[in-house]
Amino acid sequence: MHSGVSTLNSDLSTLLIAVRKIAMDIRTGDMKRLLLLMVNAGVLLVSSQAQAQSSVTLYGLIDVGVDWESQAAKAPGQRAASGSAVRMTSLAGSLPSRWGLRGKEELGGGVNVIFDLETGFAPNSGALNNGNRLFGRAAWLGLESQYGTFRMGRQENMTYIGLLKSTVLGPALYSLAALDPYLPNSRSDNAVSYFGEFRHFVAGATYSTGRDAASAAGGATANAGAAYNPAASNCPGNVPGDPVACRQITALVGYWGQMLGLQFVYDQLRGGPGLSAGSVSYDPSMPLLLATSSAKTMRYMASGYFLLGDLSLRGGVIHRMTTTTTDYQTNIFYGGAAYMFRPDIEFEGEISRITTTDQKNANYYVMRATYLLSKRTSVYTMLGFMQNNSRASYAVGAGYHTVAGAKQTGVLVGMQQRF
Structure with missing residues (x-):
């Protein structure tokens, strides 16, 4: 998990240096080098995003x-x-009727941050169920890995x-x-x-x-x-x-x-x-x-x-x-x-x-x-x-x-x- 974070920080630093070089090339008019740097910057950006993929799903x-x-x-x-x-x-x-937001973020090393916010409601009136709570069915944050899932x-x-x-x-x-x-x-x-x-x-x-x-x-x-x-x-x-x-x-x-x-x-x-x-x-x-x-x-x-x-x-x-x-x-x-x-x-x-x-x-x-x-x-x-x-x-x-x-x-x- 720490190695993934270090790699992400390194990629972002390299990306920042590339952006500065692009700005310098724009001022000097070196278009060939500018094009090459833009391609490299795009590759680094995709790589950085892949290091920490996340998703949020609306369901119900x-x-x-x-x-x-x-x-x-x-x-x-x-x-x-x-x-x-x-x-x-x-x-x-x-x-029971319900809707919720379920999220997941990959930290690397097979470890994910997960969460769930789930609301129960009465479809005949729109009122909240589960003791009149906004997220009465679920409101938790946790970590999952090959060793199991921990939630709070x-x-x-x-x-x-x-x-x-x-x-x-x-x-x-x-x-x-x-x-x-x-x-x-x-x-x-x-x-x-x-x-x-x-x-x-x-x-x-x-x-x-x-x-x-x-x-x-x-x-x-x-x-x-x-x-x-x-x-x-x-x-x-x-x-x-x-x-x-x-x-x-x-x-x-x-x-x-x-x-x-x-x-x-x-x-x-x-x-x-x-x-x-x-x-x-x-x-x-x-x-x-x-x-x-x-x-x-x-x-x-x-x-x-x-x-x-x-x-x-x-x-x-x-x-x-x-x-x-x-x-x-x-x-x-x-x-x-x-x-x-x-x-x-x-x-x-x-x-x-x-x-x-x-x-x-x-x-x-x-x-x-x-x-x-x-x-x-x-x-x-x-x-x-x-x-x-x-x-x-x-x-x-x-x-x-x-x-x-x-x-x-x-x-x-x-x-x-x-x-």
Whole structure:
């Protein structure tokens, strides 16, 4: 890396000398020598630019659809359903809408500077998602080399990375997000990370000194006006005298082969004081207050995939344990398949089940069909069915509400365009 910088400085110095000679030749009228020097200067300029190539890419996707759900409720805890609901998607359709700027600069010796700034937005209104942050999906700077990638800033943690490898639906409106809203929002503020892949063996980790520096205004007076929002759980950390407050650690080890992959993920997040006076942080899985740094939520994920031609099988299990004044545990089991029926048609399906300490159990069934109009544009439809037991009230669409014991059906029709 240092030799590349030295070579660049030497070339620039030589170029400067050449420019001075050109100016002198112009004054003396030596046109033959002037032409030769101009050619040499051009060669040096191209060589200097090649020493430190860089690029910035604008990218994104817009995904919007219309969702119909039976037995919808206006708020959690409602005893009787208000009826069916028809809504345009805001959090996600088949995928969350986003745009971003991704950059890379070659330093030499196989080392690159990289960065990513990514904004999530609601296509139905244009509002910012991810806790109302400008770059709520990503805002990091890092270095990559043959030994792995190092990043600093707000970024996806290992839980998110592991989930994308092991579910066919990803962070769709009908997905595991309906059972655990933390999963599609598993990003960390104030984080440093490392990820490396060596002959299909992978290892990575993140460490955050304050996992979530955003809060959401609302009417929850028990939390100084901060409303429950899994994308803004109100835990900025960096508290003098309490280095554990709002800390988050995630880690992943696994094998990502061309046909078979297995991985294990560990995720620990701590509680602590919130942004508002007297407020505290949330467990992003559900509205449980994590009032002190000793309160914590831990996840253990074991998952994998199997690829055979146009068929993809993915699945796993996620165990979560939240420790506050009492212990609260959940288990999510999931498995799905994706099949590329034709180069322009794909079918996907996933079955999942959640069990909890307080017997709020449910089975969840989702199917998705996608038709590619082009390489960038597609239309899709999703069908979801949530089978709650008498205690559970999980909605078929993530972020929405239903009543306890509901057998709820959802239908989503949408369109997506990538750029």
